[in-house]
Amino acid sequence: MKKIVLALTLIATAITFNACSNDNSSSGSYAYKVRMTDDPGPFSEVNVDIQAVEVKGSNGQTVLLNTNAGVYNLLDYANGADTLIATSTLTDSRVNQIRLILGPNNTVVVDGQTYPLSTPSAEQSGLKLLINQDLVADIDNSILIDFDANASVIQTGNGTYKLKPVLRTVVAAISGNITGSIAPVGTLASVSATSTNSLVVYTSTVDAEGNFRISGLPPGTYTVIITPLSPLLPVTQTDIVVEAGASTNIGVINF
Template identity: 25%
Template sequence: MRFNFFSIMLLASFAMVVSCSNGDDMSSDTGKMTILLTDAPFPHDLVAEANVTIFKIDARNKDEETDDSFVVLMEQEIKVNLLELTNGITETLVNTDVPVGTYDLVRVYVKGVNVVLTDGTSYNLDVPSGEQTGIKLFIKPGLTVNGGLSADLLLDFDVSRSFVAKGDSKDLAGITGFNFKPVIKASNMSSAGTLYGEVITLEEEMAVSLEGAQVSIFTADTLNTTTFTDETGAYMVMGLMAGSYDVTVDIDGYGSQTAEDVEIIAANKTSQDFELIVSEEATGN
């Protein structure tokens, strides 16, 4: 489980997608790169905003053996409240042509990072090196851009580990500030997929959505990531490497449920729904 206060992924999270486009000229020396930002949902009862301003993004073309191997993708200020980007909602940061080649490193330059609590208290956070040298993210496997085409890259900015509360994180009055320690995962979407679905229960034979259900994704008994359902009972996790996963859903008052061997296919979406039953403890039986 992640830090109690932010029990999710931010950029769930920071997402950068270099999205697919159909091009006609395979011999072109450029391809299209689109960068999107997203955040996975998490219970944020004490937090109203988690803001970050991205003012530059560049990427290294490892096929270029020169000092100019870094390509500037964006140089403008874009302020985003990461809490507004959940369950597949994204913010477009970049849509530009880049030289063909394989990109193995991205640098994200940020400033203006702050957290606003639900009582209106605001904390401005220091950005260690991110404003001067950028936050360095290695892409494995490398992202290959071919002539006339583009590829997809997802950046998962983990709020739960990136924004660390000082003091008592369970009580507004106990929070004295935050430390900013950016944790961002870069996923090559040509080799990764998306898991989505909804969590419901039945009340008098009517389907009722369950908000705030924890969806945990495991690989060989190791927790890969965690997210939470929104007010419609829906969840979505992007950037999962292709393979087989066990998915467990928990929420107070209901019995947990696990779907085993859920197959994630590269560059595709996999649907997995859950129907939970009220626990005996909740019914008093």
């Protein structure tokens, strides 16, 4: 089945702490943004009910952000699109943890039918992400949350689905992207990028216009495989170099 990348920058958050002074904090002011991106599966919609965003700083204090609570369809944020859901300003120079608190209104749409997504653990304690990010004053500090919807939505029975989030965090300023497109447009295909150093695999999918984007890649050299639905054969490109803060466009892949 195909994977659809939700490049969902769900949270572009700027956060605020009134932190107590200690060895790990400073008196500066730090703009902070949290963004989310992703890869979904064979779904028409993946709706996630974001109720709150919290952060924890170097002093251990938890701060609730100014959150625009609501239900967000991850598939609305494909190939680099994003939306701002919370803002504030930090006085702590380090973010150790981000927590996404979900409400009960999480659903998936398959073949026109809407099914609830059960998320018991997320509703009770939230989705905790350890990041340990040092902030720099007078710039927009950002973090990218990669929410892999294809791996996160699990069918547990006939018409029964569970949300078991698979997340990773990437500091946007020290990562890069791979972009490209395929022809003919309309071909269903998935895209993977494998690091030649760590053999870690990052995935995405081709959108309706034939474009794809794999975000949040550590700098390095990658092998990219574009895999269409059969009977077409995959196309492999090797030695694709990714640099921090830049996008590498591999052009049009013809089938």
